[in-house]
Structures are given as structure tokens and as C-alpha cells.
Amino acid sequence: MKVPFSYLERQFAVSGPGESPTLTDTIFEDLKRFVVSGDFTLGKSLVEFERKFAAHEGAKHALGVNSGTDALFLSLKGLGVGPGDEVITCAETFIATAGSIAQSGATPVFVDVNDEFTIDADRIEAAITPKTKAIMPVWFTGNAPDMDRILEIANAKGLKVIEDSCCAIDGAYKNRKAGSIGDAGGFSFHPLKNLNVWSDGGMITTNSDELAAKIALLRNHGFKSRDEVEIFGYNSRMDTFQAVVALRMIDDVAAVTDRRIAAARRYDDALRDLEGLIDIPRRSAHIRHVYHLYMLRVKDRDGLLRHLQENGVEAKIHYPIPLPYQKACAHLGCKKGDFPKTERDCDSIVTLPSHAYLTEDEISYAIETLRGFYGK
């Protein structure tokens, strides 16, 4: 049996002769109507998608941009972060978190992770310097950082908070949706996200009218009107084409996410007794963890990974090299030993295929294959 990591072939299958239309068939029909309308740039469907996304994430404003990376970068720019500033973020994350900070001209300052794959909030204060301008906590794996503590620190020190909620569409912390808690939130619609488009796309959420107005300028060359340019900006609009695609999926995102969560719970329940071999991070009742990645710390990770892959279970590692030790970060002067928990994770984590499109049998097979490796 093969247990695929990617679900795109299943999600976007087209119907065969005589079969009822699939999601893809419906989107094709929408796109036919859209293409002949010529409404490509900041079009009506984008405005509608932004309205729906803002309502979905419980934020006052949502602005479509061309990727999650740009969502973070433009949020930083919009909040006035730039050269000479420092932004505190988590050492265990995808490169784009730190990349967006570097792109803004600011310096990423890494803080080690806790046991739940999010920033260790107790270590943030020690990383603050007179240059610190913002904190960028990451909803890594789809799990919420300790937002109460982070906001408390940020408020006391006058720092901005930009949530990297790229992995956490539909996630929540104490009944507040991802991206609606800090000053701004950045989301990704990359194909392997739980609301995914047919290329790249991103969204910035904010409750600030002022920031929304600034980002509306920044993402569109600084245009105030057709002929007036207020500031230098970027071409970073979300394609209306992608908004047409996303509009067909946004109403189902909670249900898709529920199925993702159900798959993760099946793994949790079936693996909990393997204590000592497998370390399942603590699950918190006040967090809606959306399991963008179903990640565990395991004994003999490389052996297990090989065993899973050889038996058709497409497990992966996110990510094997601590971000601060990547060559791109060499100028930051981080050294081995600075981030012990991130290092431990990079050597022991494995991501199992876990998503809304797996069958019960496939999950059972993945569980049996994993248990079999440990002779259980």
C-alpha cells in the first residue's frame, strides 16, 4: 500500500465520463467565466475572497498578496520594520519566516523552541535589545504559540507582533483565530496548505485600519488612485485567478481541517502507548491545532524514516537542519549549542502523511508500519 504525503491528485481529480462533476470541474467552469471577464487585477473575486477570509479568521481586514512570504514581508514593512531593527522569531520554522525579516532589512533574532514546536515564550525577554522592533511567533506545524505571554511581553516593551500563521488557516488560540491576535497575521495558500490555490497566494489579516491602508498601498506599487503614487511599493497582489479557485474552497475549509485533525487524533491514539520510543507533543484544549504537519519526535529517526518510506508510507522531515545554522544565516553568528531543543528536534522529528484525503485503511497501514519498526 502507498500512503501519499501529497493529496493534490486526490483533491483535484477531474470526473470521468458519466461521473458527477468534481471540485476541479466546477473550478474550471468558474475560470472560463472569469477569463472572459478580463477582471484579472485586484478583481471582484479577490475582493469577495478577502471579505470571506477576514470573516473566517475573525479579523477586520484581509488583503490578498502573492505568497505567505510576502504576507510576512509586507506586514513588517507596513509596521515600519526595516534596516537597523531586530525581529525575534523561532529557531524552528520554515526559512521564509526568517527570510521575510531579512528581506525587510531587519535582522532575525532566533529564540529556541519549546516541546510543542513553537517559540519558547520564556526565552523571549532575554533576546530583546534596544533594536528589537517586533516579535514574529510562528504557528509552526499548525500549533499555536503562547500568544497571551507573547502579547504581554510585546505590550510591556512596545513591540509589534506579526503572527506567522502561514501553516494555520482555521487554527485558534483561546477561541481567537490565527492571524487575528497580533498586529498582523500572514497566511499562505501554497498547494499543501489546508486552503490551497493552483500556484502561490497569501493573505495579510489585521484589525488596524491604518495598517490595512498601508498594506493596500505597498502591495500595489504605492498607488493611491490610478494616477497617484503615495509611496514606493511592490507588485505583490494576489492573482484574482487564484481567488476564483480559493472561493470554491473557503466554505469547506473548516470541514477539511476537521478531517485533518481527525487523522492526527487517530495517530495520537494509536501511538500513545509507545512512550520512550515516540514523543507526542502535549495537546492543549485551548488550541485548535490544525496539523499542517503531523510531527513527532522518535527514537532512531533515520531508521524509522527509511522503514516507512521503503514500505510506501511517505514520511518526511521538516526540517533536518536548524535554520540558524543554514549558510544563509551564517552572518548572524549562531553556533551549535545555541538552540538545544531545535537541534534535538532536527535530529529526531518525523512528519507522517496526515491529511483530509487519507482513507481509514491508509492511516491504519501507516500506524502498523510504524509500530512494526519498533516490534510493537
Ligand SMILES: Cc1ncc(COP(=O)(O)O)c(C=O)c1O
Ligand atoms: C511557517 C511558514 N512561514 C512562511 C511560509 C511561506 O509561505 P509561502 O510558501 O506561501 O511563501 C511557509 C510556507 O510553507 C511556512 O510554513
